[in-house]
Amino acid sequence: MNKKTFISFGLLALLLVAIIPLWAYKKDGSLDSSSDAVAASDDYARELFQTNCGSCHTLARAGTDGVVGPDLDARLAGAAGPAQDDQAIAAMQSRVENAIKNGLGDGAMPAGILQASEVEIVANFVAREAGR
Ligand code: HEC
Numbered sequence: 644m645n646k647k648t649f650i651s652f653g654l655l656a657l658l659l660v661a662i663i664p665l666w667a668y669k670k671d672g673s674l675d676s677s678s679d680a681v682a683a684s685d686d687y688a689r690e691l692f693q694t695n696c697g698s699c700h701t702l703a704r705a706g707t708d709g710v711v712g713p714d715l716d717a718r719l720a721g722a723a724g725p726a727q728d729d730q731a732i733a734a735m736q737s738r739v740e741n742a743i744k745n746g747l748g749d750g751a752m753p754a755g756i757l758q759a760s761e762v763e764i765v766a767n768f769v770a771r772e773a774g775r
Pocket residue numbers: 692695696697698699700711712713715718738739742743747748749751752753756757765766769
């Protein structure tokens with residue numbers, strides 16, 4: 644094998660090892676563009692939602708599509724649209740907190756899915772993102 648062939652194979656190997664996985668990763672990451680629009684500071688809240696609520700609820704910004712419970716984009720922000728100011732967010736947040744703390748529909752949505760410290764974080768996230 645001469646030096647030129649050797650270098651060509653080296654470059655090809657580099658391409659396969661480094662660039663292709665990177666490309667696949669980027670491609671995968673951009674599949675769900677709506678949930679990508681969520682701020683990095685909301686990663687924790689979004690993860691909590693995905694893990695604890697997403698199997699039952701659709702919320703576009705969390706990238707979930709559960710159908711056991713109502714679509715939260717539609718239920719919370721259907722007619723009036725997404726919460727636009729702090730007051731509307733606070734009102735929606737306490738509605739979501741009530742649902743999480745007390746449950747709904749005779750156990751169809753069980754009470755106490757989240758620890759007390761997580762309730763506000765998730766409810767605030769849902770209130771800000773529902774309908775967006
Ligand atoms: C086991 C399935 C299930 C899980 C898990 C679940 N829910 Fe629900 N949720 C439901 C069902 C079913 C309803 C509708 C109950 C009814 O209206 O009788 C509902 C209703 C709601 C509502 C509507 C309340 C209203 O005022 O209209 C909100 C908000 C909500 N859930 C938020 C959440 C959040 C946040 C989580 C995660 C912490 C969650 N849910 C987890 C099943 C679930």
